[in-house]
Amino acid sequence: MRVLVTGGAGYIGSIVTEALLRDGYSVVVYDNLSKGHRDAVPSHAVFVEADLLDARALRGVLEERRIEAVIHMAADSLVGESMQDPSKYYRSNVQAGLSLLDMMQLCGVRRLVFSSTAAVYGEPAKQPIEERDPLQPANPYGETKLAFERALQWYGRAYGFRSVSLRYFNAAGASLLNGERHEPETHLIPCVLNVAAGRAPVVRLFGTDYPTKDGTCVRDYIHVEDLADAHVLALRALQTGAPPSPVYNLGGGGGYSVREVIDTAQLVTGRLIPTEVAPRRPGDPAVLIASSDRIKKELGWSPTRQRLDGIIDSAWRWMQHREVRENG
Numbered sequence: 001m002r003v004l005v006t007g008g009a010g011y012i013g014s015i016v017t018e019a020l021l022r023d024g025y026s027v028v029v030y031d032n033l034s035k036g037h038r039d040a041v042p043s044h045a046v047f048v049e050a051d052l053l054d055a056r057a058l059r060g061v062l063e064e065r066r067i068e069a070v071i072h073m074a075a076d077s078l079v080g081e082s083m084q085d086p087s088k089y090y091r092s093n094v095q096a097g098l099s100l101l102d103m104m105q106l107c108g109v110r111r112l113v114f115s116s117t118a119a120v121y122g123e124p125a126k127q128p129i130e131e132r133d134p135l136q137p138a139n140p141y142g143e144t145k146l147a148f149e150r151a152l153q154w155y156g157r158a159y160g161f162r163s164v165s166l167r168y169f170n171a172a173g174a175s176l177l178n179g180e181r182h183e184p185e186t187h188l189i190p191c192v193l194n195v196a197a198g199r200a201p202v203v204r205l206f207g208t209d210y211p212t213k214d215g216t217c218v219r220d221y222i223h224v225e226d227l228a229d230a231h232v233l234a235l236r237a238l239q240t241g242a243p244p245s246p247v248y249n250l251g252g253g254g255g256y257s258v259r260e261v262i263d264t265a266q267l268v269t270g271r272l273i274p275t276e277v278a279p280r281r282p283g284d285p286a287v288l289i290a291s292s293d294r295i296k297k298e299l300g301w302s303p304t305r306q307r308l309d310g311i312i313d314s315a316w317r318w319m320q321h322r323e324v325r326e327n328g
């Protein structure tokens with residue numbers, strides 16, 4: 001099957017591409033490199049550097065490469081930035097997403113796996129969060145992802161699109177080849193490891209007065225390779241018909257506070273990681289923990305890399321290998 005991966009030069013996209021190639025899919029990566037890296041795209045994938053809003057380029061790829069399904073991962077995805085610049089998020093996550101859907105419709109491609117997020121739930125009333133819980137985004141990032149999820153459901157009804165939205169919780173860790181490298185980096189685990197590696201002086205704790213066990217926010221970290229496996233299952237489900245449910249949560253199964261992540265990273269790296277208390281980051285819910293029972297039951301997903309120390313260790317090893325590759 002020929003699959004287009006939008007955002008496939010990014011952190012999660014590059015590792016999803018690795019998993020698809022391993023499973024025998026042919027992959028075309030479509031990415032404008034606003035955040036991604038050309039060298040993150042595996043050599044067996046075709047790479048097209050273009051923006052989703054470039055209708056000509058998009059049509060050319062869908063038609064010439066005879067694409068049969070799309071994994072749509074291209075997005076802007078930072079909670080804090082979305083609070084400051086919602087317009088950017090409506091453009092990239094809603095407007096560009098709809099352009100993709102309309103072009104798919106024009107070219108007769110009607111299967112899509114979408115990278116959605118835990119941010120669609122906002123500040124949930126209970127944990128772990130199930131798919132049927134209220135959808136009340138607390139930031140423009142979550143709001144724009146939810147808008148696209150809903151568009152998919154209406155496109156399904158009217159035009160026969162078959163889609164699955166995967167609501168990831170916090171993706172973390174690395175494969176042997178690819179890991180997280182954003183510039184600037186804002187995600188907790190790579191920021192913590194940058195301090196361990198001596199590239200930054202201190203980790204800022206964004207809020208220590210949350211109603212949690214130690215006052216810092218709790219998140220559910222999922223290994224990016226477990227996440228990638230779920231995409232292969234979702235795609236297979238779309239190949240054989242309509243999947244049992246339109247949305248699935250994907251989490252690692254536990255909740256860890258910011259302080260617990262830092263303590264674990266100190267053990268894994270053997271380095272001291274100094275911290276500094278900073279104000280809360282607007283738009284951050286206190287606790288996000290997934291129930292991933294639905295995807296386990298319906299699609300047979302079985303994560304194998306759930307330990308936080310293992311997740312951090314994979315990211316740390318990747319970071320160190322990259323340093324050796326780059327600096328000799």
Ligand SMILES: NC(=O)c1ccc[n+]([C@@H]2O[C@H](COP(=O)([O-])OP(=O)(O)OC[C@H]3O[C@@H](n4cnc5c(N)ncnc54)[C@H](O)[C@@H]3O)[C@@H](O)[C@H]2O)c1
Nearest residue numbers: 007010011012031032034035036051052074075077115171
């Ligand atoms: N990282 C997480 O923890 C997390 C959690 C939930 C959901 N997600 C979602 O997963 C997806 C991937 O996240 P990531 O962390 O790998 O992000 P990333 O920024 O590393 O990757 C996104 C990629 O999309 C590309 N891109 C952005 N806008 C584009 C456009 N208009 N046209 C073409 N390419 C474009 C970027 O260059 C980048 O390579 C996103 O949709 C994100 O919202 C991520």
Ligand SMILES: O=c1ccn([C@@H]2O[C@H](COP(=O)(O)OP(=O)(O)O[C@H]3O[C@H](CO)[C@@H](O)[C@H](O)[C@H]3O)[C@@H](O)[C@H]2O)c(=O)[nH]1
Nearest residue numbers: 077079117118119169170186187188191204205206217258
């Ligand atoms: O230097 C830092 C960085 C982060 N944090 C905190 O660490 C937690 C995790 O933050 P981060 O790694 O930035 O992830 P989130 O803001 O939870 O968002 C991620 O996880 C969401 C799903 O839960 C996805 O939708 C988003 O795309 C993805 O960026 C939050 O409480 C942050 O306030 C700090 O205290 N200091």
